[in-house]
Amino acid sequence: MSGGPGLRTLAELRVLLFWRRLRGRGRTAELVAMAALFLMAIPLGLLFAGFLGSASYRAVRAGAGLAVDLAAAALFFGVWQAWTAVGLALSEGDAFDLRRALAYPVPPGRMYLLGLLTGIAGDPFAAFWLLLLGGAFTGAAVGRFGPWLLPLLALFMAFAAATVTLVALGRELLARMARGRWFREAAVLAGVAGWGLLLWATRYPVRDWLPVARKVQWVLFPPALAAAAGRHLYGGRVLAALPYIAALLAAAVLCGWAAYRVALRTALSGGEEGRARAGAGGGWLARWLSARLGPLAEKELHYLARHPAIRVSALVVPAVAGLLAWKVLPQVPEEAGEVVRALPLFGVAAYVHLVLQVFWLNAFGWDGGGARALFLAPVAPGAVLAAKNGASMLAAALLFLLAGTVYVSAGVVPPAWALVAAAALHLGMAPWLHAAGNLISISNPRAAPFALQRNGSLPALSALAGMAITAGATGLFGVPVLAALHFESEWLLLGAWVALGAAGWLAWRWSLPRAGTLLQNRREALLAEVTGEVT
């Protein structure tokens, strides 16, 4: 049998299954939510595309010099680093498992290519990057219309292909290496250290570090080759750009081939190497706490301690907090007042909840068949929710403690009232978010992969609800900030947050048995979704 018809059939199957998933029972709301999320992303995408288009236009008009160099470098390096980081950590695209393809009489290489292409088509993030490149291309076309736009289009396409295949290679390698404990964390730590190094370099004049950056840029070959070709094309030197475009295409093919070979090897080895291993130990802190908090909380703490998203967050969030204290806080003048100067710290206190939202919006997502045990055991459904919430709040509090410590260490030590207020804000928001999150977890659960990637962890409807809940809680806790600024009283802020937090704890306690009743009544639908079992 030739590969063509088989490939077409499999492509059709993939589209059909995707459509069925969207059209399945109870999915209409999910479809509407997904459309709403796309609609919300489009204005942001258009805004950034407009920026890139404007920079591209100015570069074309300038033709040569620093403006062209900076525009080409910013365009390709900026898009590339964001695309790669999101692609490796947060991709929403459909995962493609080559193992499934091996059973069919279709060349697996073609299947892999098909998986890569359909993965891009189903990934809103990928659409976002392509929108940005589209903006840059439009800006260039407005700046100087002519046949030179064809090689520019080829450059953008080659750049996109090289980035996609490099991300695919990175994913395949990470999936293999993730079997080794702490590898992923080490990789994230290296990334954070790299960013720190870059920021540290910006302390020195551009002329000091630019020559070094020019030499090492080729390590990041997709943006480096693309920026070199872009500089020539913007300057009207089409022939000089062609070797770089060709090199970019060749690199894309090479990366794609390498990614395919790694994927094939993993698939032929049974795919075991691709599965992330959960460490046997949950950490001494988890063990110490779990021994004191009862079996339900112990189970939840073990799960959280072993979840890669928590481990990676423990590296990334403190780094973000440190960055805020190091680079943003010095920009806020002393005259702005203590409340304004404390806002970055308050932002960290709230941001931690946002980072961990999958755990309070899809609390049963990782339980799998174990969710049955929660209903078979003689425990009250409210106690199950309390344990899940308690563990999630504890994880958030520890993460905030870590981030806060880094924040304080990296910048000016905030006044005592600000530290207490940040803790009150963090602890006060938690019960409001978890009380509302319980309703979402019960009403719209989804079986989630035990992986770093968000894809599949949170249904679009839950993500939308999460935005509304977070916005509501931020608004609720934001009102005292405005009042404190108006009355110039930081103690008003602290008092209001403590009061809101206390009200939140009461509301959470009040909601638990009611949410437990809802959980008991919705157990069949929840188990069907979380265990993947159709009743």
Next chain:
Amino acid sequence: MLAIETEGLTRHFDGKPAVERLDLRVPEGAFYGFLGPNGAGKSTTMKMLTGLLAPTAGRARILGHDLAADPVAVKRLIGSVPDGLALFERLTGAEQLRIQGQLYGLDRATAARRAGELLERLDLASAAGDTVADYSHGMKKRLALGCALIHGPQLLFLDEPFEGIDALAVGGIRQLLQELVASRALTVFLTSHVLEVVERLVSHVGIIHRGRLVLDGTLAEVRASGSLEETFLRAVGEERAAPAALSWLPGRTA
């Protein structure tokens, strides 16, 4: 006393009956084999009896307790290995057993001690520190059985315990169950497709077909007119036309 007693137990899915007016009586100390073809309603019945599914109509009494009125009291007395199992894949085998024991009211030390004994007995001691996700299907089945036994239940529900596991594991589980029932430690309610294994294990048999109980009695009563397989086929069998030959797979002559 009856271990399980149902009256008109019914469950519909989207208006279609999966179990229809089921009247079941399982004596205490019995090893009850609940048989039926695929889709007959075995798992739905078991889910209703263990509280995972709510019945559309009817009632069930488990060990003298009304399941709808006092589900927590019932859950304390029963153990269950449901279809698809009820294991937390990211816990280790030892953690899974101990936490399960604690969920059923055992203190931590007792649960840990029993977990150790069960791991030895179920031949899982060498994998006690591995996460359940790394277990084979047979190991998971054995671990699930351990979870169902750790709190010393009076009634054990087993949904297809022998499905997908090798003969060695079947032998081990069978021996353990026979010992438990022989010592009158508990009542077992088991569903299975493997009639030969069931025939060697059970004391009572019920056959469900299209949601209705079509045969019920002791093994001796049920086998009075032939082997269990023959009785089963008679009870659920329907006249079917011989399947037509597949046109693209012609028979080959030597």
